[in-house]
Amino acid sequence: MPLLQNHIAVVTGAASGIGRAIAAGYAREGAQVTLLDVDGKGAEAAAQEIRDAGGLAESFALDVTKREDCIAVAKRVADQVGRVSILVNNAGINRRNGFTADPAAVLKDWQDIMAINLNGVFNVTQAFLEPLLAAKGRIVNIGSIQSFLHVRTPNSPAYTTSKHGVLGFTRALAAELGKHGVRVNAIGPGLIETPLNAAVRANDPGLVKIFMDHTPLGRAGKPEDIVGPAIFLASDLASYVTGTIVMADGGYRAI
Template sequence: MAGLLEGHIAAVTGGGSGIGQGICQAYAREGARVVVLDVNLDGAHETVGLIKAAGGKASAVRLDVTDRQACRDIAATIARDGNISILVNNAGINRRNPITGDAAAVAKDWEDILSINLDGVFNVTHAFLDQLRATRGRIVNIGSIQSFVHVSWPNSAAYTTSKHGVLGFTRALAAELGKDGVRVNAIGPGLIETRINAEARAKNPDMVANVMRHTPLNRAGKPEDIAGPAVFLASDMSSYVTGCIIMADGGFRTV
C-alpha cells in the first residue's frame, strides 16, 4: 500500500532530536523524502541514519533558524532537487525563569527564545514560501499548551509569548495562503519526554505530578504521540483543515 506522503518532499526544522526526529521518521515511513534541518548537525545525521536504516529517504543539513540569509540560501539549494511540499516548523528552546529574576538573564531568555521559537518560524517559512505555493503545500507549526495559558501549567513569559505567536502566525497564514491552496496548521503538544525538558523533569518531579493531575490520559507523551497528528496535517487526510491547532496533550486542555 502506498504511504500517505508518497511523492512529497518534507523539510523539518529541529529534526535532529525529540519531536522533530519522531516526525521525520514518520514522514519517511509514509513515503516522503525528508530534509532534516538542525543547528546540531550530529543530531540531523542521527535522524537520517535512523530513516535510512528503515529503508527511507533523507538528507541532513545544518541550519540555524535565526539566520535569515542562511534560511534563504538553504531553501534555494534544496529547490535544485525539487520543491518541498511540506514544512514543519519544529525547532525550539525553552527556559523557565521568572520574569522577576535577574534582569540580564530575563532579557537574554526573551531574546533567545523569541528569536528561535518565533522569528525562526518566520525566517524558514518565508524562505520556503515560493516552493510551498508552487506545490500547494502544507505547513505544520509546533505550538504548545503554552499557545494558551493555564494556571496549573508551569509558565514562562518568553516561551508562552513565542508559542502564542506561533498560533497567531498559523492562523494569519492560513487566512492569507488558502487561496493558493497552502494549508497551515499547528500542533499543541502537552508534556512530551524529550531533551528540552529532561532537566526540568529530573529536578522538579512536582511539576510533572501537577501536570499529570490535570491530564486525563495520566502519562507524559512521547515523540511518536506527535507524529500521528503531524502525518495527518501533512497528508490529504486533512485536505479541508486549515488554521487549526490540534492539541496532542493527553486531554490537558480539553477538560
C-alpha cells in the same frame, strides 16, 4: 498507498525529540525528508537512521535565527533534493525564568526564545514559501498548550508569548495562503518527554505531578505521540483543514 508519497518534507529541529520522530514518521509514509537542525551531526545521524530503514532522507545544519542561512539552505534543498511541499516548523527552546527574575536573565530569555521560537518560524517559512506556493503545500507549526494560556505551571513569559505567536502566525498564514491552495495548521503538544525538558523532569518531580494531575490519560507524551497528528495535517486526509491547532496533550486542556 503511503499517505505522503511523492512529497518532499522539511522538518526543523529534527536532530532529536519531536522533530526527529516526525521526520521518521513522514519517511515511513513515503515522503522524502530533509532534516534541519543547528546540530548538524545530530540531524545527519537521524537522517542515516531513516535511510537504514529504507527511507529517503537528507540533512543540513541550520540555525533558524539566521535569515540568510535559511534562504541559502532553501536553495540547497531545491537544487539537491527538489521542490518542498511540506514544511514542519518544530525548532524551539524553553526556559522557566519568571518575569521578576534577574533582569539580565529575563532579557536574554526573551531574546533567545523569540529568536528561535517565533522569528525562526518566520525565517524558515519565508525561505521555503516559493516552493510551497508552487506545490500547493502544507505547513505544520509546533505550538504548545501554552499557545492558549500560562496553564498551571511556572514558565517564562517569553516562551508563553512565543507559542501564542506561533498560533497567531498559523492563523494569519492560513487566511492569506488558502487562496493559493496552501494549508497551514499547528499542533499543540502537552508534556512530551524529550531531551529539551529532560533536566526539568529529572529535577522537578513536583512539576511533573502538576501536569499528570491535570492529564486525563495519566501519562506524559512521547515524541511518537505527535507523529500521527503531523502525518494527518500534512496528508490529503486533512484537505479541508486549515488555520487550526490539533491538541496532543493527553486531555490537559479538558480539565
